[in-house]
Structures are given as C-alpha cells and as structure tokens.
Amino acid sequence: MIKQKLIAILRQAVEDTQQQGRLPLVRLPEVSVEHPQDQGHGDYASSLPLKLARATGSKPLAIAEAIAGAIVPSPEIDTITVAPPGFINFTLKGDWLARQVDSILVADDSYGNIDLGCRQRVQLEFVSANPTGPLHIGHGRGAVLGSTLANVLAAADYSVEREYYVNDAGKQVDAFARSLLARYQQQYGKADFEMPADGYAGSYVIDLARELEGEKATILAKSETSATEYLRQLGLERMTRQIKADLEALGVTFDVWFNEQSLYDDGQYQQALSLLKEKGYIEDKEGATWFISTALGEDKDNVVVRSDGSATYFATDIAYHYNKFIERRFDRVIDIWGADHQGHVSRMKAVVGAFGIAPERLQILISQLVTLRRGEELVRVSKRSGDIITLREVIDEVGADACRFFFLSRSADSQMDFDLELAKQQSLDNPVYYVQYAHARIASILRLAEQREIDYSDGDVSRLTTEPELSLIRKMLLLPEVIEVVALTLGPHRLAYYAQELATVFHGFYTQCRVVSQDDEQLTKARLKLVAAAKIVLAKTLHLMGMTAPETM
RNA sequence: GCGCUUGUAGCUCAAUUGGAUAGAGCGCAGCCCUGCGGAGGCUGAGGUCGUGGGUUCAAAUCCCACCAAGCGCGCCA
Structure with a gap:
C-alpha cells in the first residue's frame, strides 16, 4: 500500500x-x-x-x-x-500511477487485500434473532453489517467465523410454543382455546399452525404439556429454517449455528458460573443468584439465576461468552446487537473482564433502530404485537442488492428510515443502479473489444497520462485503504461511499476518454487495460458489500 | 432522574478518528447527445457543523454545561 x-x-x-x-x-x-x-x-x-x-x-x-x-x-x-x-x-508520479494498472490486473480479485489481521481468529456473531418469528427489517440491518464486516475482515487477513446464536432454550421459546399450541387448537381442536397472555400474536403463528395440519393426529392426541413440547421442537425447526432461507435471500450465510441449549448440555453454563463464583462475582441474595457487576464498576448487579431456579438470558450469555473466549479461544469477538440491547453492553464487557480476558477483545457494535417507511407512511416493527412487515417481504420487493446497499449507506450508529419507495426505484435517486451501471458499462466495453478481437494483453500503460485516466487510477488505489479503515473502525458504510466515488470517477473518465478507438491502437490497448482494472476494483468493492456486479443490466 | 446513541445544505447522509477553503446523493436553476450503454457528464445557488463556554498552532471531531430526538435502565430477550 x-x-x-x-x-x-x-x-x-x-x-x-x-x-x-x-x-x-x-x-x-x-x-x-x-x-x-x-x-x-x-x-x-x-x-x-x-x-x-x-x-x-x-x-x-x-x-x-x-x-x-x-x-x-x-x-x-x-x-x-x-x-x-x-x-x-x-x-505521486504519473508513470508510477499508470504502472499500478498492471499490478491490479495481476492481483485480480485479490486486489485490495491487506495483511492487517495476521490470521488472527475473529468471531463475528450477528443477527441471532430469537427463532420465535420471522426476521424483520432491523435484523436485516444487522445481517448486512455483519456479513459485510466479515468479508472485509477476511480481506484484511483475519481468520473469520460467522456465527448465529440460536436462542432455543429461553422463556421466549416457551411462550412461542404455547402460542403455537393455542393457534393449533383454535384451528383444529378447541376453537375457544385461549392464547397465553405473554404469547406471540402475529398471524405467522396461525400460518405455521396451518402448515402443520398433517400432524393433527399426533398433536391432538397428546396432553397439553407434551403437545407443547412437541410443537416447540417442530416450531423451532420451522422458524430456524425460514430464518436461514431469508438470510440466504439477502446473501448472508453463517459458518456456525450455535444452539443456546448446548451450553447446558456441554456443561459450559456450570463452568462459566463456577469460574465467576470462584472469582467472587457471584452472590445469593433475595432468593436469587446475582452477578455482582457493581464490583466491576457497573451501576447495578444483575440476576443470573431466578428464584425459581431458571437461568436468565444474561446467564446464558455469560456462558456463551465463556465458550467464545475460554473454550474456543478466539482472539477477538465482535457481537452485533440491536439498539435495544444497549444496556447490556457494559455488563457483558464486565463479564469478560471477570473471566480474566482483556475486555477490548470483545467489541460490541450496536446497530440503531430502523423505521420502515413507504412514502409518507411510517411502519414500526414489533414481533409480539400483531402483524409485521418481514425482512423477506422487503427483500422480495426491493431486491437483495438494493437492500444491502441501503443498509450500508448509513453508519451503524445512526437511526435510519428505510424507504421502500426509494429503495426500489430504478432511477437516479437510487445509487445502487449508478454503481452497478458503471460495472455493466465496463463489461460492455470489454465485450466490444472482444468482438473486434483486440488483444490488449501487451498494452503499454505508460500511455495513460491524462487527468481523467490518472484520477481513475488514484481512486482505484484507495481500495486497500478503505479496507483497512473499515477493518479498524468496523464501519462498513465507507464501502458504500467509496463505491459511489469510484463509479463517479469512472463515469467521468468514460465521457472524456474514448476507449475503443480506430485511430490509436496503442492507446486503445492501454485504456482497455485501465477499464479492465477498474472492473476488478469495482467488482471487488461490490462483492465485499455482498452485492452482485452485473455484466449487463 | 441515570446510561448509551444521534443532532452537519431544503431532504437523506459523509467527513480518513485533531489538520489546510466542511463534502456527496437527491431536490432546485441552467447547460451537454453525427462516438464504446444518456441508467451518463458539466456549471451554479444553497452551511451560526443543535446552543453556550473551554482545551491548542489547529475543533464538526476532545472536555464541561444546556437543548432536542431515539433506545435502555425486568428474576423479558
């Protein structure tokens, strides 16, 4: 660099x-x-x-x-x-700049990669929505942030693992299972079966119950307890499968799907709490078991085991982070949480410190609230109350590329409106098309060169001397720096800005410089090399963002 | 009340983490198609960087106070 x-x-x-x-x-x-x-x-x-x-x-x-x-x-x-x-x-020297075109062509899709991370093992945990309902737009933001960061960190020579934490053991899942049973009974059994007070009222639960019609004989024959247990497994499985599919539609995949339940099964839960107890951070009082976070400078202590003996979400998260740092020994852990988990950040870091791990090794990224808008109409999203606009509906409506770019064009810690009208507009208002259009335009030039059977492999880049050409090269040389700064600041939104700048400089070059020309074969070859290099950089940037780089549009 | 985040052009957002005259997109006022994709290019107008102090060669950026918005402050997750 x-x-x-x-x-x-x-x-x-x-x-x-x-x-x-x-x-x-x-x-x-x-x-x-x-x-x-x-x-x-x-x-x-x-x-x-x-x-x-x-x-x-x-x-x-x-x-x-x-x-x-x-x-x-x-x-x-x-x-x-x-x-x-x-x-x-x-x-910088013009001839040196020109020579970088050849370097980029040689590097090809590894161009931009840097050796910042030295193969350090980083775990990136994101989305991790409860498997009690479909993903909404806020989860989409976390998913895009996380997957893009994972791509960038990998390009910066970190060894990255992407993980989804499946909360399959908590009270929420119980409520979900009881809701599902209620809907099932209402549909196929007792019509007056009451929904639990803490239940999930969304219509997707009814849909899910209908999907399980074939199980009627099995479910209705069971006692309420065992029917709930049965539906719990079945519902969990279905929801998880749907979540996985929705994320794939957004171009997001994970290396590991980690089950909360396994923390109990493998004894990590006990080990983690014992370790904290040993260090004097666990106390029994008021009938419950507490983590004494005040001993670590926190405002208040937190319950880990309720008076009824059940573990809180905080307790399993303690065990989970014990697993990440002590058991799996990641060098760094990055968690991406929604804004509603803000208050959880400092005590989680305190826990890590209590384990004897430097708290800086845990980084928590908070992605702020997303409000969904359709023109003027504002739609708040909430899982428990009634109907929601799902992430899937948004992806289907605006497309995965536009969806990803939209999320990436704002920094994680600013709230954003997601305007469906705007995101799906295939017009100037929408920067997604502007950037992809630049790539398609280059592809078109290269197709023309191929048609005319121009072999530009021996093109002499020293012919690239004009301002539009050198500006384009200068911008292309910025990619490694962008990757570096994104990896250091965990701010992938810079990629979106870079992509637009690169596209702008390319379009400027395009209008000023004829590439495939009859009158100067040498210049044509040199410029073909330049646009081929620009295509590599543009495609790399789009791919880091998890977007497609279309040959035609 | 306390904690976290945010406040920058009419709108949506940047600003390489303290650097030189604060930048983009949209919108607005104009201009450019006998050439590789006009889904493009060019020019212009538009700013008390929420307010007031402070720190220093230098502040949108750091510190203090205040104002406004969002989120959190459960033996929910």
Missing part, C-alpha cells in the same frame, strides 16, 4: 534528520499521512511537523523543511512540497 510506503519514508527521513542533529531526539508521535481535501495540495499530506513542533520547540515550517529535505527520492514520489503552517505534501 502506497500509504504505508510514504509513512515508512517519512519515518526514515525524520530519523535521518535527527541523526544529523537537525531535529532534537524526541519521541515520535504516530507518523501518519492523509489525503488533503484540496487536490492542489497533492495526493498525500502529513502534519507530522506540526505535531513535532511542541516537543522540539522549533518552528513547524522549519521542521517540515528539514524533514522534506531529508527524504530520499523514490519511484513513487514526484514532488514534495512544504506548506504553511507546517505540512509536507506529496504528489
């Missing part, structure tokens, strides 16, 4: 300056370069002299000049200038 190279060059220059005695031997702040907003300032800039000014007591401009003077020439750098109040600006 050119950015890293520049940083290394800068660091070397500072050391040389110090050794020559032209700069005091002070501890270096983190050496960094950034992209100036103003193109006139060059491709990269560093404010290092400004940061060194205080520690050294000299004028930033003088420091900048000393460092700039010590930079040894390199094939990448064209000019180095010093600008007030103390910036060092770098401009």
